[in-house]
Amino acid sequence: MADAEPDEATLPTEAGLAESLTHCEDETMIPVLASRRASELPVNEVACLLQAELQYGLTHSEVSRRRAYHGWNEFEISEEEPLWRKYLSQFKDPLILLLLASAVISILMRQFDDAVSITVAIIIVVTVAFVQEYRSEKSLEELGKLVPPECHCVREGHLEHLLARELVPGDTVCLSVGERVPADLRLFEAADLSVDESSLTGETAPCSKSTAPQPAGANGHITSRSNIAFMGTLVRCGKAKGIVIGTGENSEFGEVFKMMQAEEAPKTPLQKSMDLLGKQLSLYSFGIIGVIMLVGWLQGKHLLDMFTIGVSLAVAAIPEGLPIVVTVTLALGVMRMVKKRAIVKKLPIVETLGCCNVICTDKTGTLTKNEMTVTRVFSADGLHAEVTGVGYNGVGEVLLDGEMVHSFSNSSISKIVEAGCICNDSLIRNNTLMGRPTEGALIALAMKMGLEGVQQEYIRREEHPFSSEQKWMAVRSVHRTQQDKLGVYYMKGAYEQVIQFCSSYNSKGLTLPLNGQQRELYQQQKSYMGTAGLRVLAFASGAELGALSFLGLVGMIDPPREGVKEAVGMLISSGVAVKMVTGDSQETAVSIASRLGLYTKGSQSLSGDEVDQMDLLQLSHLVSRIVVFYRASPRHKLKIVKALQHIGAVVAMTGDGVNDAVALKAADIGVAMGQTGTDVCKEAADMILVDDDFQTIMSAIEEGKGIYNNIKNFVRFQLSTSIAALTLISLATLMNFPNPLNAMQILWINIIMDGPPAQSLGWSLWTGT
Ligand code: ATP
Numbered sequence: 112m113a114d115a116e117p118d119e120a121t122l123p124t125e126a127g128l129a130e131s132l133t134h135c136e137d138e139t140m141i142p143v144l145a146s147r148r149a150s151e152l153p154v155n156e157v158a159c160l161l162q163a164e165l166q167y168g169l170t171h172s173e174v175s176r177r178r179a180y181h182g183w184n185e186f187e188i189s190e191e192e193p194l195w196r197k198y199l200s201q202f203k204d205p206l207i208l209l210l211l212a213s214a215v216i217s218i219l220m221r222q223f224d225d226a227v228s229i230t231v232a233i234i235i236v237v238t239v240a241f242v243q244e245y246r247s248e249k250s251l252e253e254l255g256k257l258v259p260p261e262c263h264c265v266r267e268g269h270l271e272h273l274l275a276r277e278l279v280p281g282d283t284v285c286l287s288v289g290e291r292v293p294a295d296l297r298l299f300e301a302a303d304l305s306v307d308e309s310s311l312t313g314e315t316a317p318c319s320k321s322t323a324p325q326p327a328g329a330n331g332h333i334t335s336r337s338n339i340a341f342m343g344t345l346v347r348c349g350k351a352k353g354i355v356i357g358t359g360e361n362s363e364f365g366e367v368f369k370m371m372q373a374e375e376a377p378k379t380p381l382q383k384s385m386d387l388l389g390k391q392l393s394l395y396s397f398g399i400i401g402v403i404m405l406v407g408w409l410q411g412k413h414l415l416d417m418f419t420i421g422v423s424l425a426v427a428a429i430p431e432g433l434p435i436v437v438t439v440t441l442a443l444g445v446m447r448m449v450k451k452r453a454i455v456k457k458l459p460i461v462e463t464l465g466c467c468n469v470i471c472t473d474k475t476g477t478l479t480k481n482e483m484t485v486t487r488v489f490s491a492d493g494l495h496a497e498v499t500g501v502g503y504n505g506v507g508e509v510l511l512d513g514e515m516v517h518s519f520s521n522s523s524i525s526k527i528v529e530a531g532c533i534c535n536d537s538l539i540r541n542n543t544l545m546g547r548p549t550e551g552a553l554i555a556l557a558m559k560m561g562l563e564g565v566q567q568e569y570i571r572r573e574e575h576p577f578s579s580e581q582k583w584m585a586v587r588s589v590h591r592t593q594q595d596k597l598g599v600y601y602m603k604g605a606y607e608q609v610i611q612f613c614s615s616y617n618s619k620g621l622t623l624p625l626n627g628q629q630r631e632l633y634q635q636q637k638s639y640m641g642t643a644g645l646r647v648l649a650f651a652s653g654a655e656l657g658a659l660s661f662l663g664l665v666g667m668i669d670p671p672r673e674g675v676k677e678a679v680g681m682l683i684s685s686g687v688a689v690k691m692v693t694g695d696s697q698e699t700a701v702s703i704a705s706r707l708g709l710y711t712k713g714s715q716s717l718s719g720d721e722v723d724q725m726d727l728l729q730l731s732h733l734v735s736r737i738v739v740f741y742r743a744s745p746r747h748k749l750k751i752v753k754a755l756q757h758i759g760a761v762v763a764m765t766g767d768g769v770n771d772a773v774a775l776k777a778a779d780i781g782v783a784m785g786q787t788g789t790d791v792c793k794e795a796a797d798m799i800l801v802d803d804d805f806q807t808i809m810s811a812i813e814e815g816k817g818i819y820n821n822i823k824n825f826v827r828f829q830l831s832t833s834i835a836a837l838t839l840i841s842l843a844t845l846m847n848f849p850n851p852l853n854a855m856q857i858l859w860i861n862i863i864m865d866g867p868p869a870q871s872l873g874w875s876l877w878t879g880t
Contacts, residue, residue, distance in 0.1 A: 149297040149356045154322065166265070207237060263284065264282050264283065278355050286304070292344045428837050467762070468686060473692060478671060481669060484502065487666040500559060516560060523619055525560065548669075583608040605648075615653075701716055763778060763808060765782040787803055
């Protein structure tokens with residue numbers, strides 16, 4: 112339940128606030144409050160110290176002034192090493208040092224030609240390695256900037272959507288489920304707020320937060336500061352408002368960040384195996400080179416010649432640049448995926464994408480456009496109305512037997528539309544929807560009937576919010592003119608859920624008892640609409656939640672996205688199975704899946720309840736044949752992923768809600784929605800689809816396969832050049848022939864054979880040519 116501290120002090124009257132501000136106004140200094148001190152003080156004192164207005168927020172000019180003083184809400188990346196030093200550090204490689212030594216020896220022996228050639232060769236080898244490493248670093252840096260954190264902040268009385276870096280101390284920030292806390296906040300309103308602080312404390316259990324001040328001295332450790340939301344933590348549940356007390360390095364996360372900077376990013380499995388391969392090859396090459404030098408020396412060849420040949424061979428044969436090439440290739444590939452609107456957060460995922468063979472995808476918004484429009488209304492007393500027009504506007508009509516229904520001209524139809532408006536959290540303003548598309552479609556329906564004002568005529572007294580687990584939403588509301596009354600419950604949701612709360616039905620304003628025949632009729636209508644691919648919502652209202660009166664059904668279309676059908680076709684033909692996991696009913700899900708070419712003859716569907724009843728083994732026997740999982744909720748996704756992994760599949764799973772996070776973590780490739788996805792979900796994911804489009808997954812998989820193959824080919828190429836050089840010199844030496852190549856020739860061949868292919872490989876991946 113909502114919690115605000117202390118009632119009067121937290122939400123001060125404007126006059127009171129103005130007074131407190133004048134008392135503590137100090138034009139020059141806006142302090143940053145340590146979270147410990149802020150947690151001990153009452154909110155109004157914190158606001159006073161920070162010269163902030165809790166509900167109105169800061170003014171834009173004040174924000175600029177504070178930014179000039181405190182800087183941006185971000186972390187300073189540590190001083191970069193100058194380029195010349197990075198370049199010189201390439202010379203520390205022992206092989207390069209050996210080559211340098213042989214150049215010096217050549218000078219001493221007055222073989223100036225050799226000395227010059229070796230030096231030029233060294234410079235080229237070192238420059239190529241330097242350019243590769245520099246590019247790899249830059250691309251990795253770019254990756255970090257791809258998903259800038261955002262936040263909701265109140266400024267000059269308006270809620271604004273900003274980049275988190277724009278926050279300054281004293282800003283008022285609103286938090287909701289799934290969001291990342293953008294700065295250290297002293298909370299002043301909190302409703303059922305619980306926060307995952309594992310990024311800060313390592314504690315995985317979410318920690319519940321309130322607004323009450325902590326007793327002084329009792330909050331030594333940050334985990335005990337229960338009225339502070341720390342930067343970088345994640346809101347698991349509830350809503351809250353807080354005032355920014357610390358930004359950037361002045362936040363508690365600043366300390367952790369400094370530690371993180373010292374940590375190197377872990378290597379990908381491919382990088383690790385390349386490191387190992389490089390080491391093994393070096394060992395063998397050194398062995399062979401040692402033997403060549405020894406034999407050459409025994410044959411009476413010049414020792415310096417054998418030494419320079421040995422060192423040149425080592426430079427040519429040892430693939431010391433291999434791990435770097437792999438990193439550059441992966442990083443540049445990832446940047447290329449960004450252009451295709453897929454953000455891959457971790458390099459290893461590029462490899463995993465290359466071997467992915469099952470994609471489990473949401474329906475709404477990923478396969479379909481998530482642009483809902485009501486096309487049919489069926490009332491509990493058996494009337495069918497058709498609805499025309501598309502989009503979130505009032506253009507279109509509701510037609511009953513060819514006649515227009517307007518306002519309350521037909522009570523059965525109007526009651527459904529009225530319930531859809533009252534039990535609704537969304538708004539349409541200037542033809543723009545603010546809220547959920549399913550609810551927007553209901554408001555657009557009301558606009559077509561001239562009933563959109565109904566939403567404002569009621570005051571909400573109680574609310575049961577919608578969740579994908581529950582699949583229904585209900586409110587208890589009273590008309591503004593009857594505020595003394597208890598009010599009426601209005602419910603909307605999946606038919607199977609809503610009907611369970613009903614004991615009667617509405618027939619032209621009368622409430623009649625619900626019998627088996629009626630239920631059967633509604634069930635038939637629901638299936639009929641679903642089979643046509645419509646999303647079906649049922650409506651009910653009444654004085655008691657357990658004994659509501661059924662009002663009717665509404666069917667809305669959500670057209671498939673363009674290009675998805677082709678993408679599905681291509682994936683299936685390249686051996687990647689595509690499965691739909693949706694909260695919608697079987698009829699709707701199967702109909703859309705058939706339209707997209709997913710569900711064909713022999714395909715099967717399974718409900719969330721059936722998934723619940725099976726154990727993992729039973730599900731894994733069946734899972735390869737199932738194409739559609741209907742009436743499924745986030746918790747089923749985890750079981751589906753596990754069952755698929757049990758049979759050896761490499762699974763990509765999409766998700767957007769807070770509860771999807773576990774399944775995304777468990778999947779080999781967790782895919783979050785960039786637009787509709789919550790921060791929690793993006794956090795857990797390995798890849799983010801910028802435009803929520805299914806086709807992007809296909810592009811990413813294609814890209815991953817391409818990158819993987821390129822790396823494999825490059826390794827083969829490198830090996831073959833090394834083996835060729837080693838074999839040639841070994842055979843010549845063993846057979847006591849004069850050396851076919853001298854040191855410089857070996858080095859030059861190496862430069863020509865390895866340098867350009869490595870560069871162009873990265874370049875072709877970058878440009879896509
Ligand atoms: P997915 O994106 O995985 O395909 P979905 O959008 O199909 O998920 P949900 O949003 O969980 O699934 O919806 C499941 C069912 O809940 C819908 O078929 C509908 O009947 C009902 N429903 C959807 N949105 C609302 C809402 N805002 N209020 C009440 N009921 C809803």
